[in-house]
Amino acid sequence: MLHHRNRRTIRPFLAAAGVGSLALLAACGGSGGGADVGAIARERNLTDADVIAAVKTYQPTGRMDEYIMLASGGHSGQMLVVGIPSMRLLKVIAVFTPEPWQGYGTGPDGHKELFASARMADHDLTWGDSHHPALSETDGDYDGQFVFINDKANPRVAVVDLRDFETKQIVTNPNMGANHGGTFVTPNTDYIIEAAQYAVPLWTDYADTDDYQAQYRGLVTFHKFDRDAGRINEAETFSIELPPYWQDLSDAGKGPSDGWVFINTFNTEMATGGIEAGNPPFEAGASQNDRDYLQVINWEKAAQVAAANRGVRRARGQKVITLQTAIDEGLVFLVPEPKSPHGSDVTPDGRKIVVSGKLDPHVTVYSWDKIRNAIENEQFTGRDPYGLPIIDFDAVVDGQLEVGLGPLHTQFDNKGNAYTSIFLESQVTKWQIEPLQVLDKIDVHYNVGHIAAAEGDTRSPDGKYLVSMNKWSIDRFNNVGPLLPQNFQLIDISGDKMQLLYDMPIGFGEPHYAQIIKADKLHPFEVYPEIGYDPETMDTAADAVQPGQERTTRSGNTVNVYMTAVRSHFNPEYIRVRQGDKVVVHITNVEQTRDATHGFGISKYNINLSLEPGETETVTFTADEPGVYPFYCTEFCSALHLEMAGYLLVKPR
């Protein structure tokens, strides 16, 4: 029924023209639509910089984007897939929050099991606060296979398979109250790193904050990733007990610093707030010290200690290396860093660690060689209250550079430059790493949190594009009520001066961080590889229904319906049961045409499935309410889509 056509062709004169004013005229004032670009630009009050930005970002129909950005969706609980340079939202990936378009958590038995495995404190969880996506890496470069993301609110980590952009696993962390320093991966994705944020009691289930220093603890967890299985192997996951400072962002070492991880902390004051009792609130109490600590952790050695069960305890079933063991084995060291740090970012060559403190206008650059030497030579200035050695700041710092007020997070390009988000001044500062100097600043709008550069967390960043993830948009977009979108601003970083290209409102969720991968590294399925494929196992389903095998069977009070979906009917078109029956619908979309997705929604039974070409799903429910309930295809699939329907008839007992 569908006609594949693309009548669009590149005008020969453009492809062939040389550089020069004639070509410019041809390009800009040519015959397209009878209009001329200059007149349109004037009519629309566009500057020449605007026209250039438009032409740098516009993607005509059918044009693929060069990069794909995987952004967290913040407390939407989801992830966002955005094309660059067009800044178009290609997909929302449902992760922690049920989403019916994807049939995620609104029917399939597999999702019920996933959500059941992801409960915490005996509560069903239907949201998450997704923060930091991490693409899987091979040898320090994104490999396009998986993306991971943490839930800050309910300390969890999810695994998304980039073959079908679907969530496959959610792992809970029983020993954290909330996380923040995750997810970050080691350079070959051996481990997915999750660091805590607000400390909670570790070795006891309950303690008031009167016992904060004795009972509350920080934590970092290393989730072992099994790449072949595409799953975290919790049996090989381990944690390290840390002082009850609040951990913040993290980054894994690479190259010479591979085997180590660098985790910022704040609230080394161990303030416990309580404004209602006349105490300084957390914002003041946690901002008193001039220095907090960068935690420098030898995860490679820690993994050996954990594997050997040396000085390890179980907390709520999880293997935890105790703080004493961490000290004894030399796993954790503290490096002083400027007050209330946020970003911790390892340079592409793995030789430096860049830290920026939101209450200090500098970036602080540490030398990995110097840190390693200081550790080997025990250049410690003392120990923290928990006995962790504190490395001499002056022995390991490479330099500090004033970049602006409220520097948060740093990314890198392919020319030895770094870019730091400046929250209070709403700017991005471009600076040179060696020797340290500020090169350029650009305004952003407004209150930038993270920034993300093309392949910016890898050993080989691409430069070219940087996205400023601004928290406030204020006056940038049409008023859509008191809850405003965020603003992703695309910046061209290919030249000496940064150039603002595009404002993308994010009117769904509040993204915290993103990674940007070259699009040609991704190789997703166009359709599932065979008819009867189960996305939960990424294999043929045992109960796949092939055409001709459709049937309904009854065994006691259980009715099994083996159904197929094809344009434009279900088979069978009736599910006739008695009130109280358990109904199990096994349904296969037997199409192999790209985009020939069918939905399966049942009226008033709160069930909707999304069946992509080849996909099999199973949904089990109790026919508890008698009556007549239409079911129908919820995805507009064909001219006779509205006729793709049937009835669930639940006969009263």
Add this chain to the structure above:
Amino acid sequence: MLHHRNRRTIRPFLAAAGVGSLALLAACGGSGGGADVGAIARERNLTDADVIAAVKTYQPTGRMDEYIMLASGGHSGQMLVVGIPSMRLLKVIAVFTPEPWQGYGTGPDGHKELFASARMADHDLTWGDSHHPALSETDGDYDGQFVFINDKANPRVAVVDLRDFETKQIVTNPNMGANHGGTFVTPNTDYIIEAAQYAVPLWTDYADTDDYQAQYRGLVTFHKFDRDAGRINEAETFSIELPPYWQDLSDAGKGPSDGWVFINTFNTEMATGGIEAGNPPFEAGASQNDRDYLQVINWEKAAQVAAANRGVRRARGQKVITLQTAIDEGLVFLVPEPKSPHGSDVTPDGRKIVVSGKLDPHVTVYSWDKIRNAIENEQFTGRDPYGLPIIDFDAVVDGQLEVGLGPLHTQFDNKGNAYTSIFLESQVTKWQIEPLQVLDKIDVHYNVGHIAAAEGDTRSPDGKYLVSMNKWSIDRFNNVGPLLPQNFQLIDISGDKMQLLYDMPIGFGEPHYAQIIKADKLHPFEVYPEIGYDPETMDTAADAVQPGQERTTRSGNTVNVYMTAVRSHFNPEYIRVRQGDKVVVHITNVEQTRDATHGFGISKYNINLSLEPGETETVTFTADEPGVYPFYCTEFCSALHLEMAGYLLVKPR
């Protein structure tokens, strides 16, 4: 802390330049960023038409869009707010599906009541299949006050207030199995129209389809809207019993046809499918007749009949005008229309009704004058099996025009032209209404369902823009797995020939329909009008907490926490309770700065609120699980946002 700045200025040479080649050069090859447009266009393989499209759609930072599109989100259950011409997603409005970024259904007691009121068949419903948004109208023009939308899967209608773009009410329809022909409003928004789709038993709770013709019924419901209250007044809502044909799209009359509504039907065959029993499936059985019926309904008279309780019965509590009464009172008439129709669209002047049948290549245009005359003169050719009079097709048809294969839905411009989506050929056809002739066709990509034109459903369409809402995107965007985005294509309809301007992937939900309103008609709140405002009542909350009034009180096992949120702390910072306590948190965001939204998320208790400036919410929960649970601000609000936190301490019993 935030610096409002906009250093962007229009280059004087552009504003001042006259039309001519020099201006073109200046506009295109000027000094902006040292680049030239022609070179960039060639490097990016852009045609001159592409460059023009780029310049017509690009919005530099801070530039407002001219139109706002309210689109359904299909089975995401939400609505989408899109700016035109930039085609940027400004917001997702949570309607039928909980959404934590907006704190919708993830905490506030008011939302719990909303969802409780929206249950059906004794099931919690956490999704909907949102189809057709309808903007409120005054005198046949969008007034920018409200937008309504239906849930096809669970026959419901929702009310969204455009002061804050939030859902205020969801009304269930107990007498439908699923709806489709909704929502559409009468020209002054007296009624919100909802027509059924798949017929179900009306006067009995259960009947098998053996009794289809006797027991199953179609239905149209007129929900009375109380504009002052901003709510549907169900006490004044009424329905009309209809034959068990499947109703489809509808449109209310306007101008001379005001007081009437025109509802398409298909499956006038009353086929009941059953492919598994050797019957033709619905797609075949429901497509046998050459003609189906347009239902022409006098809603103004029906409202009087319902108000007078003449020939009215109650079905599941709802006032229903019986089919016999509809016949006796002359409320419903049938007009034959081409096989399996979809769109029913009244021209802006209210004088014609355009119907297109997806299995017929024509649009059929009826004259309202002729229909009214035929009704007055009883020019009937007979009656349907239920006794409804059938109007003589030839007496009322104005003309038919071949527009392409699979015409679905028609919109209008300000020059007397109509635009019809052509599903099977993936085109939009532009045609002239008087005299009937095809003017232009444009390819779209692919499988267009609805189309939406600027102010296209009003008495005064604007022309200028049309959006083609394509169901399949196939090869238009980067591969993001087997579930593909839809594709909204923006088309310039200001000239003689339609021009494709932009492809917008919709990677969230499957929008069915949209309406496009001039942006300057919308006047949403920038912040809530006072501190302590309750969005559920749109009034000051009785339990609003003003600064200085923060406190915690206990009464028996109930703990009331009166909390404020401000950059960058909560007050109080501790909620100390005993296991089993009922906890009621009354929380007010005391800010009045635009965009100063705070979130309130509690770890592991599945609670997240979004508190826009001035907003008050109340959340009640049982502290059933002992332990230590951080709570924190989930919306990045300030440099010390991470410190905006506290603890819920649940002491074990």
